Amino acid sequence: MSLISTLARLEAVGTGRAQPATTVRHRHLSQRPLVFVPLTTAGEAGAPLGALVGTDRDAPHLLVVPQPRDRDLRFAFLSELADVVLPYIDSFAEDVEAAERNETDPETGKRVKVEVELCADAPQLIMPSRAGVDFVRLLGRSMRFRRTAEQDPEAPYPAPPRVPLLGRWLTHYAERARVPGSSLLPAMTDLLSRHWATGQSTLEDQHLGALLAWIDPPEGETGAEAALRAELARDRDGQLLCPPAGPATDPAFDNKLLAPAIERYDRARTALAASEDGLEADDRLGDLTAAEREIRALVASRTRPTWDAVWQGLDLLRELPVAGRVEERWTRDRWSFTGHRDRVVAGEPPQPRRDDAVTAANKLAAREREQARLEAQEALDDPLVMAGRRLAGEAFAGEVTDVVMAYSEGKRPSPRPLVTVRTDDRPHLGERAKVFRSLGGKPQSAEFVGHEESLDEDGGALLVLRVLDKMGRGKEPEEGSVPQKGDLVCFTLFEHEQRGGAKLPEPEQTPWTHGGPPGEQESEAADPLTQEDVL
Amino acid sequence: MPLPRTRGTALRHRLAELRGPDVPAKALDARALAALAANPGCKRRAILDGAGVNKAALAGALGSPSAFGQSQFALTRGNAFEAKVKADGGAELLRLVREKLDRGAEPPAHARVPELTATGPEGRTARTALALREATEAPGEWTLLDHPMLALDVAGSPAFLEPDAVVVHPDGSWTVVEIKSFPMLDGSADPAKVGAAARQAAVYVLALEQVAARLESAPRVRERVLLVCPKDFSNLPTASAVDVRKQRAVTARQLDRLTRIEDIADALPAGTCFSPELPAADLTAAVESVPAAYAPECLSACELAFHCRARSLESGAVTSLGRSVRAELGGLTTVEDVLSAARGESGDPDDPAVAALRRAARLRAEALGQEAVAGCR
Numbered sequence: 001m002s003l004i005s006t007l008a009r010l011e012a013v014g015t016g017r018a019q020p021a022t023t024v025r026h027r028h029l030s031q032r033p034l035v036f037v038p039l040t041t042a043g044e045a046g047a048p049l050g051a052l053v054g055t056d057r058d059a060p061h062l063l064v065v066p067q068p069r070d071r072d073l074r075f076a077f078l079s080e081l082a083d084v085v086l087p088y089i090d091s092f093a094e095d096v097e098a099a100e101r102n103e104t105d106p107e108t109g110k111r112v113k114v115e116v117e118l119c120a121d122a123p124q125l126i127m128p129s130r131a132g133v134d135f136v137r138l139l140g141r142s143m144r145f146r147r148t149a150e151q152d153p154e155a156p157y158p159a160p161p162r163v164p165l166l167g168r169w170l171t172h173y174a175e176r177a178r179v180p181g182s183s184l185l186p187a188m189t190d191l192l193s194r195h196w197a198t199g200q201s202t203l204e205d206q207h208l209g210a211l212l213a214w215i216d217p218p219e220g221e222t223g224a225e226a227a228l229r230a231e232l233a234r235d236r237d238g239q240l241l242c243p244p245a246g247p248a249t250d251p252a253f254d255n256k257l258l259a260p261a262i263e264r265y266d267r268a269r270t271a272l273a274a275s276e277d278g279l280e281a282d283d284r285l286g287d288l289t290a291a292e293r294e295i296r297a298l299v300a301s302r303t304r305p306t307w308d309a310v311w312q313g314l315d316l317l318r319e320l321p322v323a324g325r326v327e328e329r330w331t332r333d334r335w336s337f338t339g340h341r342d343r344v345v346a347g348e349p350p351q352p353r354r355d356d357a358v359t360a361a362n363k364l365a366a367r368e369r370e371q372a373r374l375e376a377q378e379a380l381d382d383p384l385v386m387a388g389r390r391l392a393g394e395a396f397a398g399e400v401t402d403v404v405m406a407y408s409e410g411k412r413p414s415p416r417p418l419v420t421v422r423t424d425d426r427p428h429l430g431e432r433a434k435v436f437r438s439l440g441g442k443p444q445s446a447e448f449v450g451h452e453e454s455l456d457e458d459g460g461a462l463l464v465l466r467v468l469d470k471m472g473r474g475k476e477p478e479e480g481s482v483p484q485k486g487d488l489v490c491f492t493l494f495e496h497e498q499r500g501g502a503k504l505p506e507p508e509q510t511p512w513t514h515g516g517p518p519g520e521q522e523s524e525a526a527d528p529l530t531q532e533d534v535l
Numbered sequence: 536m537p538l539p540r541t542r543g544t545a546l547r548h549r550l551a552e553l554r555g556p557d558v559p560a561k562a563l564d565a566r567a568l569a570a571l572a573a574n575p576g577c578k579r580r581a582i583l584d585g586a587g588v589n590k591a592a593l594a595g596a597l598g599s600p601s602a603f604g605q606s607q608f609a610l611t612r613g614n615a616f617e618a619k620v621k622a623d624g625g626a627e628l629l630r631l632v633r634e635k636l637d638r639g640a641e642p643p644a645h646a647r648v649p650e651l652t653a654t655g656p657e658g659r660t661a662r663t664a665l666a667l668r669e670a671t672e673a674p675g676e677w678t679l680l681d682h683p684m685l686a687l688d689v690a691g692s693p694a695f696l697e698p699d700a701v702v703v704h705p706d707g708s709w710t711v712v713e714i715k716s717f718p719m720l721d722g723s724a725d726p727a728k729v730g731a732a733a734r735q736a737a738v739y740v741l742a743l744e745q746v747a748a749r750l751e752s753a754p755r756v757r758e759r760v761l762l763v764c765p766k767d768f769s770n771l772p773t774a775s776a777v778d779v780r781k782q783r784a785v786t787a788r789q790l791d792r793l794t795r796i797e798d799i800a801d802a803l804p805a806g807t808c809f810s811p812e813l814p815a816a817d818l819t820a821a822v823e824s825v826p827a828a829y830a831p832e833c834l835s836a837c838e839l840a841f842h843c844r845a846r847s848l849e850s851g852a853v854t855s856l857g858r859s860v861r862a863e864l865g866g867l868t869t870v871e872d873v874l875s876a877a878r879g880e881s882g883d884p885d886d887p888a889v890a891a892l893r894r895a896a897r898l899r900a901e902a903l904g905q906e907a908v909a910g911c912r
Contacts (some may be wrong), residue, residue, distance in 0.1 A: 003863045003891055003892065003895045004895045004898065004899055006856070006860050006863055006864070007873075007877060007892065007895050007896060009856050009860075010853065010856070010870050010873050010874055010877075011874065013851075014870060014871075014874050020903065023902065023903065041608055042608040042609040043606065043608050043609030043610070043611070043612035043613060043716055044608070045717070045718035045720070045765065045767075045768050138720075141720065141721075142768055199856075200855075200856065201831035201856050201857045202857060203831040203832070203834065203835075203857075204831060204834070224848070232602065232841070249606070250604075251604035251605055251606040252604060254606035254607060254608055255604075255606060255607050259608070353721045382902075383901075383902040384899070384902040384903060386902070387898035387899055387901065387902040388898075390898055391891075391894060391895050391898055527767050527768060527769065
């Protein structure tokens with residue numbers, strides 16, 4: 001945590017309310033997001049217990065697995081989930097715009113521009129917490145290798161149609177969520193804690209209820225009081241008033257409410273199976289339905305508060321004005337969505353269990369590049385974020401006190417004006433260090449020449465910079481391309497745009513040091529199934 | 536260095552007094568061991584664990600009950616998985632041990648599974664030591680010890696530990712086996728959970744080393760333990776060898792530090808007692824008489840964390856926001872100190888921490904007020 005965000009947290013403690021950590025919103029929010037609040041069964045790997053999912057805050061779909069150990073019921077759940085999520089995803093796949101992409105021509109080996117489709121918008125799945133994003137990854141992994149009866153008539157437990165497809169989409173979203181600044185699958189706790197500083201630790205910020213309590217405390221209560229209540233308050237039966245955002249449930253809920261309800265369900269099911277005539281079966285079917293309804297009510301009672309909290313978080317975030325470079329990052333998300341859509345249409349196999357060396361290296365490089373891009377863009381979009389960089393000596397702002405025209409040496413002298421900036425900041429400038437400022441959205445670079453004199457009486461410094469580019473081709477710099485005396489300017493020591501690293505070889509040319517070429521991609525077998533299998 | 540007998544006995548008596556009359560000592564369970572690693576500098580936790588106080592009961596009596604609990608679903612599944620791993624005389628388990636740790640050894644065809652039941656933890660510990668000796672002195676065969684009991688000297692009093700299993704290899708060396716029910720998905724598991732399992736296993740390795748040191752043959756305790764988990768989404772066991780040398784070294788050092796609880800105990804007022812039977816006010820005073828080092832990490836490791844957090848917030852300590860916060864704020868330790876220094880009402884402007892704080896406050900106000908530097912955008 002930087003000092004400036006620590007200070008914001010301490011101010012939040014002092015005022016009893018979360019303090020702004022940004023002045024604008026740095027993440028894209030869809031007009032029509034899909035909110036997904038899943039619950040899982042304790043101790044089982046990815047055995048869902050139920051979920052609320054949907055795009056309408058007043059009418060979520062409630063999906064429940066009355067006996068999470070039953071494979072058929074779990075498949076029914078996943079199938080229902082696919083019925084909600086896939087039509088939502090498909091609704092974005094059709095609406096496309098034309099775009100251009102650089103590709104290597106396979107015949108000539110030259111870079112050429114290719115006309116391609118780019119989806120005009122992309123589906124956005126919003127999870128309550130980071131654990132929810134991990135659960136999406138787990139669900140994706142559990143589904144994408146399944147075989148449907150159509151794909152493999154021999155499969156012992158065929159998955160319902162469309163379930164493997166949902167697994168591939170969830171896997172893609174979960175992979176994309178690892179890219180810094182991407183907004184396809186954000187966690188509400190991350191979104192909120194990016195934009196507000198609460199008076200509690202980052203660990204405690206993982207609790208969605210407590211986080212919201214600090215940002216938007218109820219009338220007459222401080223954030224600290226409301227957060228404590230959200231975290232710990234229990235009713236007379238020992239149940240949390242604000243259930244955890246999942247997917248894990250509270251052990252007290254499991255032991256006191258859920259376990260007895262599941263037991264009743266099991267008993268009713270056994271009784272129904274053992275009934276001897278139609279009349280008896282009718283009665284027992286009634287018992288079974290009642291038992292199932294009870295579990296549905298329990299799951300609804302634990303997911304609804306989180307569902308409402310996620311929408312409340314969306315409301316709060318939408319009040320912030322959107323930052324300038326969010327749209328550009330969202331376009332990258334749209335490319336990611338379109339790319340996966342094309343792979344699915346092209347009939348490519350599901351994502352492998354392990355990436356080959358080149359794919360893995362590419363993913364890591366992309367994440368590093370996006371991290372640097374995100375940090376630069378957030379600072380350029382937001383004076384409060386820039387303030388943190390200025391405090392850290394990575395940027396400085398001030399007033400231009402003098403401009404002296406100078407020219408480069410050589411046959412065709414180009415303008416290299418010397419600009420003196422008076423700043424109170426203390427940038428860590430080395431000799432001939434490069435600095436950048438944003439000029440009409442493009443970075444203009446300058447070189448640090450030296451300090452004009454030692455610190456003046458207020459602790460300010462006079463820095464002399466030589467402007468290097470973006471001044472046009474002529475001998476005289478273009479209008480507005482050189483700062484004038486009295487201008488307020490802000491230079492950064494970090495670059496504004498990220499260059500990609502060295503190009504990696506094609507997968508077929510992976511060197512032996514990295515395992516060699518991955519070889520023919522074979523379709524991966526589904527997980528073997530055993531009697532006690534969970535998924 | 537073992538303490539002289541008389542001092543050791545005196546400390547044991549002192550710790551029993553702290554626990555309260557007729558309150559049995561609580562064994563160091565996995566959570567206490569985790570807390571040990573998470574916050575070795577906390578004197579409060581050190582003395583309570585050293586004395587074997589039941590911190591969960593204590594936290595309840597103080598009015599800040601801990602939020603730890605286990606779902607019966609997780610419990611059932613964990614037990615079922617462990618039973619499956621150990622089924623059939625541990626055949627599958629031994630196969631995994633050989634495959635992952637000792638490929639040169641002969642395949643385990645007939646493993647010995649000695650009976651370890653006895654009355655009381657002392658009896659079970661003795662029985663385990665005997666079984667280990669017998670197994671080591673008759674090499675050439677595999678031996679599986681199912682739920683052995685080990686004693687580890689913690690702060691002068693024995694703490695009893697129960698590993699899931701210990702395997703004696705044909706060459707006479709010993710391996711700790713830890714069975715967990717979190718999945719190993721495509722060969723990798725949640726690093727936080729693996730870390731916790733490794734810390735726990737390291738304590739068992741330490742305890743086994745003490746047993747080994749007492750044997751004439753001084754058998755080797757392997758520093759690679761076997762972690763057994765369900766494979767992918769099934770409940771078929773799969774395993775991975777985990778090197779616990781680092782965790783072992785860290786825990787050994789912390790246990791050495793723990794022996795200083797004698798000093799902590801001596802500093803307590805006479806008559807201090809942590810029995811949950813006492814009225815809340817007395818208990819609060821007793822707990823307050825030992826300083827704590829609360830940090831948010833405690834919330835996931837210590838039963839008393841909510842109590843300590845409330846105290847930490849009351850006193851306005853900045854560490855309640857995280858340990859890293861302290862590092863940037865120099866000598867300023869309370870929220871009020873920091874805020875007033877930032878406002879320029881207190882603090883020495885030549886103190887680098889204060890100067891940096893004021894610059895931070897000025898920059899923050901400037902950015903939020905949207906004045907100046909419009910050129911930034």
